Amino acid sequence: MKTLFERSVKGRRCTILPENDVPVYEFAETRAVAPRLPELSETDISRHYTKLAQHTFGVNNGFYPLGSCTMKYNPKINEEAAALEGFTQIHPTQQDAQGSLRLLKTAEKYLCEITGMDEMTFTPAAGAHGELTGLMLIKKYHEVNGHTQRVKIIVPDSAHGTNPASSSMCGFTVVNIPSSEDGCVDLDELRKAVGEDTAGLMLTNPNTLGIFDKNIKQITDIVHEAGGLCYYDGANLNAVMGIARPGDMGFDCIHLNLHKSFSTPHGGGGPGSGPVGCKSFLAEFLPSQRIVEEAGTLKWEDRKDSIGMVRSFHGNFLVVVKAFAYLVTLGKQGVPETAKNAVLNANYLKHLLEDTYEVAKPGICMHEFVLTLENLKKETGVSAMDVAKALQDYGIHPPTMYFPLNVHEALMLEPTETESKETLDEAAAAFLDIYKTIQENPESLHDTPHHSYIKRPDEVTAARHPVLRYRFDD
Numbered sequence: 001m002k003t004l005f006e007r008s009v010k011g012r013r014c015t016i017l018p019e020n021d022v023p024v025y026e027f028a029e030t031r032a033v034a035p036r037l038p039e040l041s042e043t044d045i046s047r048h049y050t051k052l053a054q055h056t057f058g059v060n061n062g063f064y065p066l067g068s069c070t071m072k073y074n075p076k077i078n079e080e081a082a083a084l085e086g087f088t089q090i091h092p093t094q095q096d097a098q099g100s101l102r103l104l105k106t107a108e109k110y111l112c113e114i115t116g117m118d119e120m121t122f123t124p125a126a127g128a129h130g131e132l133t134g135l136m137l138i139k140k141y142h143e144v145n146g147h148t149q150r151v152k153i154i155v156p157d158s159a160h161g162t163n164p165a166s167s168s169m170c171g172f173t174v175v176n177i178p179s180s181e182d183g184c185v186d187l188d189e190l191r192k193a194v195g196e197d198t199a200g201l202m203l204t205n206p207n208t209l210g211i212f213d214k215n216i217k218q219i220t221d222i223v224h225e226a227g228g229l230c231y232y233d234g235a236n237l238n239a240v241m242g243i244a245r246p247g248d249m250g251f252d253c254i255h256l257n258l259h260k261s262f263s264t265p266h267g268g269g270g271p272g273s274g275p276v277g278c279k280s281f282l283a284e285f286l287p288s289q290r291i292v293e294e295a296g297t298l299k300w301e302d303r304k305d306s307i308g309m310v311r312s313f314h315g316n317f318l319v320v321v322k323a324f325a326y327l328v329t330l331g332k333q334g335v336p337e338t339a340k341n342a343v344l345n346a347n348y349l350k351h352l353l354e355d356t357y358e359v360a361k362p363g364i365c366m367h368e369f370v371l372t373l374e375n376l377k378k379e380t381g382v383s384a385m386d387v388a389k390a391l392q393d394y395g396i397h398p399p400t401m402y403f404p405l406n407v408h409e410a411l412m413l414e415p416t417e418t419e420s421k422e423t424l425d426e427a428a429a430a431f432l433d434i435y436k437t438i439q440e441n442p443e444s445l446h447d448t449p450h451h452s453y454i455k456r457p458d459e460v461t462a463a464r465h466p467v468l469r470y471r472f473d474d
């Protein structure tokens with residue numbers, strides 16, 4: 001497919017301006033060379049983007065079981081709510097937008113109730129940004145209390161990759177601890193790791209193996225007894241929302257991914273929202289301004305012990321509008337039902353596959369599960385990559401590949417609650433059909449997909465010599 005630059009024809013326009021009837025003003029400072037923008041008609045542009053959209057795969061095209069990403073269907077009515085003029089035509093510094101402030105305050109209340117936290121900020125723009133913000137609260141807490149020796153964050157090996165990255169970015173030393181055989185945190189290893197220098201623990205739960213840690217309360221007790229705080233990576237809240245509250249499990253701080261569990265389409269680079277909730281003893285450190293109510297009127301107020309701004313203004317407000325619309329649609333009954341269906345769908349799909357493919361950790365899973373193709377690859381030469389790419393020929397988006405790192409030849413599947421039984425049956429049939437091909441003609445899978453617009457890219461070249469910008473020939 002040609003780029004817009006290649007389609008450009010000198011002088012072609014998609015607008016016709018009237019003749020200039022005012023004096024021409026000469027700017028003092030102008031660039032010496034005009035920017036080389038593509039020159040196109042409206043037809044060219046419309047066709048270009050339509051074609052691009054047709055070559056893209058999204059939740060609206062088909063099954064998208066990308067583990068750890070919660071690619072669920074987002075009801076269109078939430079988009080309509082976020083498109084209301086009352087929300088789109090306000091400025092972040094406007095103090096009289098009482099309806100919008102009320103929405104933020106109410107969304108905070110609902111999400112605090114769901115997570116068991118006391119306060120929540122919507123400032124962080126995504127999950128990893130929320131992690132950094134939460135860790136800054138923990139850091140500030142230790143600073144204020146004179147615990148300057150507490151510089152280490154414990155991160156189990158089943159954590160999401162952003163957890164050690166955020167800890168390190170926040171200036172902490174990361175202590176990695178291995179999981180036990182069953183995929184849960186190894187309590188002995190945790191006891192050995194905690195001490196005077198422990199600032200806290202970051203736990204992804206359910207973890208990247210799709211397992212809810214059975215020792216959750218013991219974990220937080222061990223960390224608290226050592227003087228550390230507990231951070232809950234709640235990006236996977238889809239599995240537990242409305243059923244179990246991280247606040248009740250002993251966690252002091254949490255981030256959510258509104259763009260995963262709470263209905264904002266994602267994967268294209270934003271906008272997202274990674275609200276951070278905390279217990280009241282950390283709330284004075286929350287970023288930027290907080291909403292307070294005086295005689296029925298809401299307003300923004302500075303907090304003197306705040307960690308400061310982590311983003312401009314108050315975060316991606318319209319993402320919160322979508323989450324709010326979603327929450328009021330689901331209600332108190334719908335939130336736990338959503339989680340139950342997410343878990344049911346994952347277990348159903350796992351059940352259909354587990355006699356053919358090897359599951360990394362057998363047993364009941366939460367919202368996702370991981371297959372390991374290590375033995376299959378040894379026997380047949382077919383890799384997790386080959387199978388993932390082959391799924392594209394069945395109209396299915398590949399699952400997450402080669403993650404988590406503690407499982408070899410991993411494929412991580414998260415069907416989400418918005419898929420029907422029929423879709424899951426079809427997906428399982430595709431997996432079983434691929435398995436048949438593996439037995440009959442394994443070679444044929446090495447260059448899958450065969451029918452998609454882009455065939456298998458050369459990943460090494462793409463990583464080592466990425467072409468990130470268009471270069472003109474002349």
Ligand SMILES: *Cc1c(COP(=O)(O)O)cnc(C)c1O
Binds near residue numbers: 129204257
């Ligand atoms: C997606 C995810 C994150 C990171 O969220 P971003 O919005 O991509 O920064 C963190 N933790 C877990 C468990 C996740 O699934």
